[in-house]
Structures are given as structure tokens and as C-alpha cells.
Amino acid sequence: MTPPALLTGSAAALAFLSFAFAYFFSALVRGVTATLAPSFSAELGLNAGHLGLLAGAYFLGFALTQLPLGSALDRFGPRRVLLAFLAVAVLGCAAFASAPNFTALTLARALIGVGVSACLMAAMTAYRQRFDPVLQLRANSWMLMTGSLGMVASTLPVQWLLPLIGWRGLFWAVAAMVALSMLGIARWAPPDGARPVAGPPAAPRRGGYSEVWRHPTFVRFGAIGFFQYGGMIAVQSLWAGPWLVEVCGWSPGQAAQGLFAINLSMLVAFLLWGLAVPRLYARGWTAQALVRLGAPLGIAALVLAILLGAEATAWSWALFCVSCTFVSLSQPAVGQAFAAELAGRALSAFNLLIFAGIFALQWGIGVVIDLFRGLGWSTVSAYQGAMALLAVCCAMSYLWFLWHDDARPAAPAPVGVP
Numbered sequence: 001m002t003p004p005a006l007l008t009g010s011a012a013a014l015a016f017l018s019f020a021f022a023y024f025f026s027a028l029v030r031g032v033t034a035t036l037a038p039s040f041s042a043e044l045g046l047n048a049g050h051l052g053l054l055a056g057a058y059f060l061g062f063a064l065t066q067l068p069l070g071s072a073l074d075r076f077g078p079r080r081v082l083l084a085f086l087a088v089a090v091l092g093c094a095a096f097a098s099a100p101n102f103t104a105l106t107l108a109r110a111l112i113g114v115g116v117s118a119c120l121m122a123a124m125t126a127y128r129q130r131f132d133p134v135l136q137l138r139a140n141s142w143m144l145m146t147g148s149l150g151m152v153a154s155t156l157p158v159q160w161l162l163p164l165i166g167w168r169g170l171f172w173a174v175a176a177m178v179a180l181s182m183l184g185i186a187r188w189a190p191p192d193g194a195r196p197v198a199g200p201p202a203a204p205r206r207g208g209y210s211e212v213w214r215h216p217t218f219v220r221f222g223a224i225g226f227f228q229y230g231g232m233i234a235v236q237s238l239w240a241g242p243w244l245v246e247v248c249g250w251s252p253g254q255a256a257q258g259l260f261a262i263n264l265s266m267l268v269a270f271l272l273w274g275l276a277v278p279r280l281y282a283r284g285w286t287a288q289a290l291v292r293l294g295a296p297l298g299i300a301a302l303v304l305a306i307l308l309g310a311e312a313t314a315w316s317w318a319l320f321c322v323s324c325t326f327v328s329l330s331q332p333a334v335g336q337a338f339a340a341e342l343a344g345r346a347l348s349a350f351n352l353l354i355f356a357g358i359f360a361l362q363w364g365i366g367v368v369i370d371l372f373r374g375l376g377w378s379t380v381s382a383y384q385g386a387m388a389l390l391a392v393c394c395a396m397s398y399l400w401f402l403w404h405d406d407a408r409p410a411a412p413a414p415v416g417v418p
Helices: 009-044 048-076 078-097 102-116 119-130 133-153 156-188 208-214 216-247 252-282 287-311 314-336 340-374 379-403
Strands: none
Touching (some): 009 048, 009 078, 009 102, 009 156, 009 252, 048 102, 048 119, 048 216, 078 102, 078 119, 119 133, 119 340, 133 156, 133 252, 156 252, 208 216, 208 340, 216 252, 216 314, 216 379, 252 314, 287 379, 314 340, 340 379
């Protein structure tokens, strides 16, 4: 079978934009719970544990699909798989917009997580098949930027829209936009059925996911992906908002501005990573070496925020999230550690680990906050205690990373997120 023609020019641009438009809304619905937390609490009487479970349901739904997703992308192709998943996302957004109670909201949010869970992996698979290596690097970086823009849009822009359409109207609008993205993907995404352009067809491999779980690079990065990478997204997409409101005493509008600043700083950080990583690899740095150097910075920033308490405003959480971006190098490192015929399953398996961590930590932090409050702790102390437990978990995961040496440096790869 001859390789498919590489996409260039306007065809490549339209293919990228069709995937990026869908991924933008995937990131928006991921982070919007932090902005909407005061509205949910006021309208539905939700406590911290409820908020953590509601936010984490998205990541649970996302995580549950990752193993079958990797196999489906290889078998059916990215366009067909993504269209099927986005149809579920439209249903999930509509169900969320019309949900009458907390249980229905949680189930609908999990359904949204299932629906958008293919957005990044499908795009990366399509780029690998139809873009040249340099364009793949750029497209992956631009997808990262698109996700960051979605997170930025989930803050102040959403806060501005709330008085006009309410949070239910917001999710009806997102459902319409996701449906529109499906039309773009159906029209401009490259057709399925072609094998990757690089190299001959791979021989069948045995072992599948069992080989992935046992791989030294996967084992080494696993704990730090679950706790520090997952913890960063748990804070960015939920707990930074309630911290600013309940610990710092900010209004919901001020908190939305703070979340906007946090997500904007993340956007800039990932832009700089996209520019710097190829140069760093060219100078002999590896993902392993960069994570070894940078992961402690994220832990130190978290400890600083805990010690500052009510003085740990948006800049503290921006510092924590930006410092943790070193750990985002773990995902491309895992993908590059595997042969091409297992790379999709390896990336999906690592995504599963990360998003399981986000779900566990978002919910767990809320449960611990409620527990400490029930024991008579003040709100500030309860939040500090919950974040201190996260810091301990991050430190232990870093020690695990140092203890396990995969002895297989990762090949140059663009930085990426789930």
C-alpha cells in the first residue's frame, strides 16, 4: 500500500483548524467548572466535595475511554472516531444544560468527558499520518496553544456571558459549537484508512497494553504523571477558583480575573516550551533530565502557596501551574519510548493515568476540605491541609521518578497535554 500524500498549504491549515476548533471547546468545558463553582454552590447548594466530584466526573469519563480509544484510532482512523465521540459530547452538553439536580449534572459532565476525550489524540494521530515531521511539531504546539486559549476562554469571557445567558445557556451554546466543529471535521479532516507515512507497515506486536504498563519509561513517569501533572490540572481547572473565593475572600468576578491570569500564564508558558524544547533537545537535554531539574520547582511553589495561606492569590497559583509544566514533557517522552505500532496505545494509556489522577485529586481535595472543616478547622486551614497532602504526594512521586531509571532517553518530541 502506497503512503497517502502529505497535506500542505491550505489543505493542511483547514485540517488543523477543524481539529483545533473542537479541541478549543474540549479545553473550555474542562476548565469552566472553576469559574462556575460559585453559581453551582449558590443555585444547588453544593459543598466542596460535591464541587470536586462534579469537576472530576469530566476527567473520569475522559479516563475511561483512553484504552479503547487508542485501539479504535489505529483500527478505524482519527476522523471517524472523533466524529463519533463528538456526537456524545453534544448529547452530554445538552444533558448538562437541562439537568435538574446534582446527580444529573455529574452524569452529564462525565458524558461530556467521554465525548471530548478523543479530541487531542485523534488530532495527533492525523498529524502523524498526513503532516511532514516539521509540520507535526508545529501543529502539536499550536494544538497546545488552542487548548490554553480554551482554558483562558473558560474564565473572564464565561463570567461576562453568565448574566446574559446563564450557565445553562452557556452549555447549550457549547453543544451548538461542538456540532459545528463536527461539520468542519467531516469536511476538512483527512480521510481515514491510510497508514502513517514514515516507514513500512509495522509487524504485529504481542503484549499490547500489558507491554505498555511494564515499560521502564512508563513506570518511571507514572507516579509523577498521576500526582504532579494531575495535581496541576486539578488546581488549574477547579481548585484555584474556590481558593481565591473562600481563602482569599475574592468575589466571583475577581476570581474569574485571577483564573484568567493563571490560564494566560499557562498559555505563555506552553508557547515558550514549544519554542524551547527543540533547541534544548538539540543541546543534549532529554525529558528525563528536564523533569528531574524542574519538578521540584512545582513542589516548592505549592509549599509556598500553602504557607502564604490567604496571601496566596492568583500569582501563587500561576507560579505553581507554570512550574509544573516541566512535567508535561513526560507525555511525549512516553510516546517516543515505544515503537510506532504501540505509540498510540502508549499515549492513551498515559492519558488514562493522568486523567485518573485529575479525577482522584479533584474529588479527594474536596473531600479532605470537608473532612477538616467537620473537625473544626477554619476554611483557610482546611484548604491548606488538603493542599499539604497534595504536596506530600507530589514529593513522593518525584522520589519514585528518581528511584526508577529507564535508561532510555526520549527522542526529540514536542511538548503536549491531554
